[in-house]
Amino acid sequence: MPRVNRTVVLSLLIVSSCVFLLFQLYYYRNYVTRSGPHILSQTGHLTASDIQWQTVKKFLALAQHFRLPLFLADTAALTLLSQDALRQRDRQTREPHCSFLCTDRPITSFALQANLWKHNANFLLAAEQKGFELLQVRGEDPRLASLDTLSGEEIPLHFLFRLHGYIIHVVFLYERSGNYLWHGALRLKANMDRSFAPFKLLDYGRHTGAYDRPKLVLTVLDGLDIRIPHNITRFLSEQRHAHFLECRYREARTFLQLYPEDSSPAAVDFRRNAKSLLHIAARTLAGLDIPFWLSSGTCLGWFRQCSVISYSRDVDIGIFIVDFKSDIVAAFKKAGLLLKHKFGKADDSLELSFVSGDVKLDIFFFYEEGDIVWNGGTQAKSGRKFKYIFPRFSLCWTELLELKVRVPCETLDYVTANYGTTWSIPVRSWDWKSSPSNVQENGVWPPAEWEELIQVY
Numbered sequence: 001m002p003r004v005n006r007t008v009v010l011s012l013l014i015v016s017s018c019v020f021l022l023f024q025l026y027y028y029r030n031y032v033t034r035s036g037p038h039i040l041s042q043t044g045h046l047t048a049s050d051i052q053w054q055t056v057k058k059f060l061a062l063a064q065h066f067r068l069p070l071f072l073a074d075t076a077a078l079t080l081l082s083q084d085a086l087r088q089r090d091r092q093t094r095e096p097h098c099s100f101l102c103t104d105r106p107i108t109s110f111a112l113q114a115n116l117w118k119h120n121a122n123f124l125l126a127a128e129q130k131g132f133e134l135l136q137v138r139g140e141d142p143r144l145a146s147l148d149t150l151s152g153e154e155i156p157l158h159f160l161f162r163l164h165g166y167i168i169h170v171v172f173l174y175e176r177s178g179n180y181l182w183h184g185a186l187r188l189k190a191n192m193d194r195s196f197a198p199f200k201l202l203d204y205g206r207h208t209g210a211y212d213r214p215k216l217v218l219t220v221l222d223g224l225d226i227r228i229p230h231n232i233t234r235f236l237s238e239q240r241h242a243h244f245l246e247c248r249y250r251e252a253r254t255f256l257q258l259y260p261e262d263s264s265p266a267a268v269d270f271r272r273n274a275k276s277l278l279h280i281a282a283r284t285l286a287g288l289d290i291p292f293w294l295s296s297g298t299c300l301g302w303f304r305q306c307s308v309i310s311y312s313r314d315v316d317i318g319i320f321i322v323d324f325k326s327d328i329v330a331a332f333k334k335a336g337l338l339l340k341h342k343f344g345k346a347d348d349s350l351e352l353s354f355v356s357g358d359v360k361l362d363i364f365f366f367y368e369e370g371d372i373v374w375n376g377g378t379q380a381k382s383g384r385k386f387k388y389i390f391p392r393f394s395l396c397w398t399e400l401l402e403l404k405v406r407v408p409c410e411t412l413d414y415v416t417a418n419y420g421t422t423w424s425i426p427v428r429s430w431d432w433k434s435s436p437s438n439v440q441e442n443g444v445w446p447p448a449e450w451e452e453l454i455q456v457y
Contacts, residue, residue: 049102053222055166056101056108058130060224063110066123071216071227073111073171075203075239076103078232081221100221109169109203112159113181119156127161132168135160135196137205139184143176145249147256147306157184158205160197167197171204173211178404181211182244209242210397210404211235243396243409252306259426267310273359274308275401277315277337281361282403284335288325292317293395293406295364295375300419302400303411311428314360318375321350321365328352337361341380342455349376349385349442368392376442377432380454386433387442390417 063070072078080100101108124134137158145151159170173181186205188194199205215230229235261267278298285292294302295318301309308315324346329339337354344350350365364375373393377386393408408414415423420437433439445453 049098051164052102052106052108052166053098055163055168057224058163059127059132059161059168060226062123062127062130064225066120066126067117068123069113069116070110070170071113071214071229072109072221073203073235073239074101074103074107074109075236076105077101077108077221078228078236081228081232098222101224102222105201106165106198107167107169107201107203109171111173111183111204112170114156114172115175130163132161132163133196135162135193137186137188137192139187141174142182142184142246143174145246147249147253150249150253155184158186162196169197169202169204175213176210176399176404177402178399179213179402180399180404181213183209183211203239208244208246209239210244211238211242212404241395243394245396245398245407245409245411247302247306247398247400249306252304255305255424261305261307262310270310270313270359271308271401273357274315275403277356277359277361278401278405279403280335280337280356281315281317281332282405284331285319285328288328288331290319290323290325290328291395291406292319292363293408294318294398294400296362296418298400299407299411300415300423302398302407303415304424306400308401309426313358314362316362316364318364318366320373321346321367324350324365332361339457341457343378343380344376344453349378349387351376351378364388366390377439378445378454379433380456383445383447383450383454384433385442385445387440388418388436389438389440390414 060070077100080103127134136156137160138154139157140151141153141155142151144153155174156172158172161168161170171183173183176182183204185208186199186202188199214235216227217230218225218227220226221228281292293299294316296316297309297312297314298316301307301312329342329352332352332354333339337356340353340355340360342352344365352363352365354361354363366373366375371392372389373391374387374389377388378384379386391410391413393410393414395406396409397404398407399405417438418436419427427435
């Protein structure tokens with residue numbers, strides 16, 4: 001009998017050992033050798049990073065199955081991908097961990113290129129079956145808006161998926177006619193759950209945004225296949241300055257009902273030539289990495305009537321003097337424009353003017369001074385100087401003549417400073433020395449310097 005007991009005990013030990021070895025093998029193959037963070041911490045419990053990583057992994061598996069054209073747009077994660085941050089993070093620990101996707105925030109942001117994906121309701125159903133809660137935010141499609149038709153059709157703007165307290169934010173990027181990508185603002189409707197997510201922490205949605213189309217690369221982050229912008233630094237810079245202002249179509253329609261647009265052949269030719277000139281200016285300045293914005297009458301035309309003012313006969317842009325580069329004249333000449341005049345100097349009242357056919361491009365350089373900015377003007381025959389004062393402003397993107405361009409974000413203040421409170425009433429007779437509301441005398445150039453500071457071609 002004792003011999004039988006020993007046999008049973010030995011058999012049980014052998015079976016138990018085999019089970020334990022099989023468990024170890026299973027654990028090794030499924031967890032230890034897997035790329036990405038360990039599933040269990042040293043304490044044997046799931047950590048916050050583990051849960052966040054699993055949430056992202058589960059979402060990306062769904063996205064891959066339904067072929068969502070996603071790329072990582074999370075500013076915290078992309079910042080960690082910079083080389084300096086990577087080296088610093090690598091010095092802190094050499095152990096496998098969720099290095100990039102697990103940030104200090106309970107949110108991971110992705111962008112979806114909407115033109116590459118046909119909406120599939122089965123994706124949302126599958127996400128719910130996987131345990132994700134969903135909040136959809138929709139809004140009007142600005143691509144359908146025009147002076148003739150005001151958009152009423154709604155499109156998806158933001159998807160927010162919640163699982164285990166973590167948020168996956170998907171922002172939809174739509175192609176616009178100016179060959180750029182646009183996303184809408186995140187505005188909750190009255191019946192929506194305002195506690196669904198920490199909305200103040202979201203990277204996207206406080207306002208509409210505009211981006212150049214990024215080049216993407218496929219990489220592996222924390223063991224997961226993810227597309228990221230090829231130029232991360234550029235994308236992050238764009239994200240910080242992406243604020244977009246839509247043209248005010250309703251106000252423009254009202255204005256054009258009172259003051260119908262000139263449809264004469266001369267006006268049509270000007271609008272076509274102004275569009276061509278503005279595109280040339282944008283390409284030339286982009287090549288020099290010089291930011292600019294719509295100024296003076298061109299800014300007024302966009303703000304008031306979503307177009308250029310046909311009787312103005314010129315295109316006006318502004319550039320901060322700190323962005324001036326000495327090769328700007330040569331670059332415009334290379335682009336086929338002729339220099340018409342050059343007034344002032346880099347440290348005082350610089351102004352350049354180019355011509356293309358019958359249309360003139362005026363470039364006004366702006367100087368920052370305390371709580372104001374100003375640009376100068378010069379009367380060639382007398383050497384008199386003038387100063388145009390504006391309140392400080394920031395820059396936003398917009399679209400004009402199928403081109404993504406900047407305008408002052410505080411456009412009403414900018415326009416009012418230049419044209420007064422009656423800016424909405426067309427004025428065909430305009431004297432640049434006396435008509436602007438913000439003009440003031442600024443002395444006279446010394447006659448001995450006229451040859452250098454007053455150049456007319």
